[in-house]
Amino acid sequence: MHSRTDIDTPAKPTGAVVLLARSPLLLLALVLGVLAVLLSFTIPQPIGPMFWDHYLYLDAANRIRDGQIPSVDFFTPVGALGYYLFTGLQGIFPHGQPLLLASWCLLLATGPLIALVVVDVQKRSTALAYAILLPFLVFSVLPFNTGDFYPYPGSDGFGIYNRQVCQLLYVLAAALVHVRDRRLLVATVAGAMAALFFVKITGAVAGTLMCLMAFAAGRLPFRSAIAAGLAVIAVLAIVEVAFGGVSAYLADILALLSVNDGSLLPRLLQAASLNAGLLIPAGLLCLVLFGSHLSFFTQSLRQLGKSPSMAAIGRTFNQPVFWLTAFVVAGIIFESQNTGSQAFIFLLPLLLKLAIDEVATAKTRPAAIAVAILALAAALPPVTAVAQKSARAWIGAVNNVPLESRNLKTLGAVNVRPILALRAERLRTIYATERSAFDAFAKAGELPSFLLYSDFDFQAGWLMNVDDAIDALRAYEVSNGLRFETIFNIDFTNPFPWLMDRSAPRHVAIGADPFRAIPPPDEDVRAAIAAADIALVPTCPVTNVNQTLLSLYLPSLQTGHSRITLTRCYDAFVRNGLKPTANAGG
Known part of the structure; x- marks a missing residue:
C-alpha cells in the first residue's frame, strides 16, 4: 500500500535532467529542429536587392547532381563547401525556399562546431555559454547582411558565402578565446579552418591571422596548433587525392586574381569606412586597453628581454589590445573583398571576454566602465542591423503580393x-x-x-x-x-x-x-x-x-x-x- 507521500509528491527530476534543461545545447537543438520544420514547407520570401545572387546555388547543385565537380568541371568564384551543403540540404528538403536553404545550410558545419564550444564553456558558466550561443544563432538564423545596399526593405539574397565565412570566424573566435579543453580546441579550430578554406579563401586568411594571434598569446599551444594544422592538411590532401579539388580551386583563385588587378589599399579603406560605426568604438577601446595595461605590458617586455621563452612571449602578447587589434585587422582584410556580409560579428566573443575580464580585474572603476561601454558600442551595430533589416523585410512583406509563375518551382516562392x-x-x-x-x-x-x-x-x-x-x-x-x-x-x-x-x-x-x-x-x-x-x-x-x-x-x-x-x-x-x-x- 502506498503512503500519501508516495502518491501525491512527484518524483524529483534527476540532476542530469536539470542540467540538460538548462543547457544551451538544448536551445541549439530546438532551433535546428524549428529550422528543419520551416524548410519542410515553401515559405515565400520578399524579393530584395541583387536577389539573383543565391540562384548560383541552384545552378551549382544541379551541376553537382549531374556529376560535375566545382572548380574541377566548372569555374566558381568561391569554394565548393557551401554548394555541396546546399545540395545535400535541398535533397532532404526539396520544398525549402532556396534563399533559406542557402542561408541555413552552413549550420550543418557550424552547428556541431559551436556545440563543441558550448560543451566546454558551460562547464564553467551556463550564462557565458548562452552569451556566446545566442548571437551566433541570431546571425545564423536571420539571413541578412549588416550593410545596406538599397533603401527599401527586402531579403538579402546576395553575399551569402560572405555571411557564412563570418559565421565560421565567429565559431573560431569563440574557440580561441573561450575554450580551455585542448582536444575540443583542436577539433574546433581544425574544423573551422578547413571549412573556411573551402567556403572562401580570404576567410581562411583572416582565420589564420586570428590563429597566429592565439598562438603568440599562448592560447593555442604549439602542440595544439600543430595538431590542428595537420588535421586541416589531411582534409586538403584527401580532397586533392580524391578528385584534384584543392589544386583546381587554387587555380580558380589565381584566375580571379588576374581579373581583379586593382589596388588593395582602396578596398581596405572602403571596408573600414563601411564599418566605421563599429570600428570607431573598437579603435577607442584599443586605446583605453593600451593605457590601462601599459604597465603590465612594459613589465612583460622587461621579463622577455631578461629570459626569452615561450611563456614569456605568451605573457607579452596576451594583451587585450593585441587581441582586439589582430581581430580587427583580420576583419578589415576579409571585408575588403566583399559585397554583402555580416561584417565583424566574430568580434563579439572577444568583446565579451574583454568586458568580463576588465570589470573583474580593472584597477580603477572608470577604466572598467569605459571598457564595458566601448565593448557594447562595438558589439551592438551588427546585432541591431541584422535585427532591424529582418524586421523591416518580414513585417513589410505583409502587404506584398506573390509573384505569379508557372515554371519557376521554389525559385518563384517570392513576393x-x-x-x-x-x-x-x-x-x-x-x-x-x-x-x-x-x-x-x-x-x-x-x-x-x-x-x-x-x-x-x-x-x-x-x-x-x-x-x-x-x-x-x-x-x-x-x-x-x-x-x-x-x-x-x-x-x-x-x-x-x-x-x-x-x-x-x-x-x-x-x-x-x-x-x-x-x-x-x-x-x-x-x-x-x-x-x-x-x-x-x-x-x-x-x-x-x-x-x-x-x-x-x-x-x-x-x-x-x-x-x-x-x-x-x-x-x-x-x-x-x-x-x-x-x-x-x-
Missing part, C-alpha cells in the same frame, strides 16, 4: 510590393519596345540605372522573363521535335537547367560577372559552349554587362548555332543539326 510588380511588367514592355534606347546605354558602357541589379522591379521582371522563356522553350521543342539537353544562359546566373531538369555546359563559370569573376574562355570553355544545344541571350534590358559576356562567348556560337528571337525578352542561339526526338509528333 513583392504590388506597385513594384506593376512597375516590373510595365518596364518589361518598355525594354522590349524601346530596345534601341537601351542598346545606346549598353554601347556607352552604362546601365539604365546605377542600381539596376538592386532594383526590386528588375529582379521581379527577371523572374517573369525566365518564366516566359521556359514556356517558349517547351513550345519550340514540341513544334520542332527537339529536346535541349544542355542549356546555357548568357547572364549572371543560369537557373534554366535546374528549372527544366536539364544540364548546364561543363567548364562554364557560374556567377558570370565579366568585370570581376570571368577569366577569358579557354579551349575547354569554347568547346563546351560550341556543343551547347541552346544559349539564351536576355534582352530586357540589353546591358553593357550582358553585351560583354556575349562578346566572350560569341566566337564559339557563330559557326554552329543560329540566332532566333525566342520571346520579346530573350534571343537564343540554337545549335544547328539538332535531331528530332524519337517520339516527336511532327
Whole structure:
C-alpha cells in the first residue's frame, strides 16, 4: 500500500535532467529542429536587392547532381563547401525556399562546431555559454547582411558565402578565446579552418591571422596548433587525392586574381569606412586597453628581454589590445573583398571576454566602465542591423503580393510590393519596345540605372522573363521535335537547367560577372559552349554587362548555332543539326 507521500509528491527530476534543461545545447537543438520544420514547407520570401545572387546555388547543385565537380568541371568564384551543403540540404528538403536553404545550410558545419564550444564553456558558466550561443544563432538564423545596399526593405539574397565565412570566424573566435579543453580546441579550430578554406579563401586568411594571434598569446599551444594544422592538411590532401579539388580551386583563385588587378589599399579603406560605426568604438577601446595595461605590458617586455621563452612571449602578447587589434585587422582584410556580409560579428566573443575580464580585474572603476561601454558600442551595430533589416523585410512583406509563375518551382516562392510588380511588367514592355534606347546605354558602357541589379522591379521582371522563356522553350521543342539537353544562359546566373531538369555546359563559370569573376574562355570553355544545344541571350534590358559576356562567348556560337528571337525578352542561339526526338509528333 502506498503512503500519501508516495502518491501525491512527484518524483524529483534527476540532476542530469536539470542540467540538460538548462543547457544551451538544448536551445541549439530546438532551433535546428524549428529550422528543419520551416524548410519542410515553401515559405515565400520578399524579393530584395541583387536577389539573383543565391540562384548560383541552384545552378551549382544541379551541376553537382549531374556529376560535375566545382572548380574541377566548372569555374566558381568561391569554394565548393557551401554548394555541396546546399545540395545535400535541398535533397532532404526539396520544398525549402532556396534563399533559406542557402542561408541555413552552413549550420550543418557550424552547428556541431559551436556545440563543441558550448560543451566546454558551460562547464564553467551556463550564462557565458548562452552569451556566446545566442548571437551566433541570431546571425545564423536571420539571413541578412549588416550593410545596406538599397533603401527599401527586402531579403538579402546576395553575399551569402560572405555571411557564412563570418559565421565560421565567429565559431573560431569563440574557440580561441573561450575554450580551455585542448582536444575540443583542436577539433574546433581544425574544423573551422578547413571549412573556411573551402567556403572562401580570404576567410581562411583572416582565420589564420586570428590563429597566429592565439598562438603568440599562448592560447593555442604549439602542440595544439600543430595538431590542428595537420588535421586541416589531411582534409586538403584527401580532397586533392580524391578528385584534384584543392589544386583546381587554387587555380580558380589565381584566375580571379588576374581579373581583379586593382589596388588593395582602396578596398581596405572602403571596408573600414563601411564599418566605421563599429570600428570607431573598437579603435577607442584599443586605446583605453593600451593605457590601462601599459604597465603590465612594459613589465612583460622587461621579463622577455631578461629570459626569452615561450611563456614569456605568451605573457607579452596576451594583451587585450593585441587581441582586439589582430581581430580587427583580420576583419578589415576579409571585408575588403566583399559585397554583402555580416561584417565583424566574430568580434563579439572577444568583446565579451574583454568586458568580463576588465570589470573583474580593472584597477580603477572608470577604466572598467569605459571598457564595458566601448565593448557594447562595438558589439551592438551588427546585432541591431541584422535585427532591424529582418524586421523591416518580414513585417513589410505583409502587404506584398506573390509573384505569379508557372515554371519557376521554389525559385518563384517570392513576393513583392504590388506597385513594384506593376512597375516590373510595365518596364518589361518598355525594354522590349524601346530596345534601341537601351542598346545606346549598353554601347556607352552604362546601365539604365546605377542600381539596376538592386532594383526590386528588375529582379521581379527577371523572374517573369525566365518564366516566359521556359514556356517558349517547351513550345519550340514540341513544334520542332527537339529536346535541349544542355542549356546555357548568357547572364549572371543560369537557373534554366535546374528549372527544366536539364544540364548546364561543363567548364562554364557560374556567377558570370565579366568585370570581376570571368577569366577569358579557354579551349575547354569554347568547346563546351560550341556543343551547347541552346544559349539564351536576355534582352530586357540589353546591358553593357550582358553585351560583354556575349562578346566572350560569341566566337564559339557563330559557326554552329543560329540566332532566333525566342520571346520579346530573350534571343537564343540554337545549335544547328539538332535531331528530332524519337517520339516527336511532327
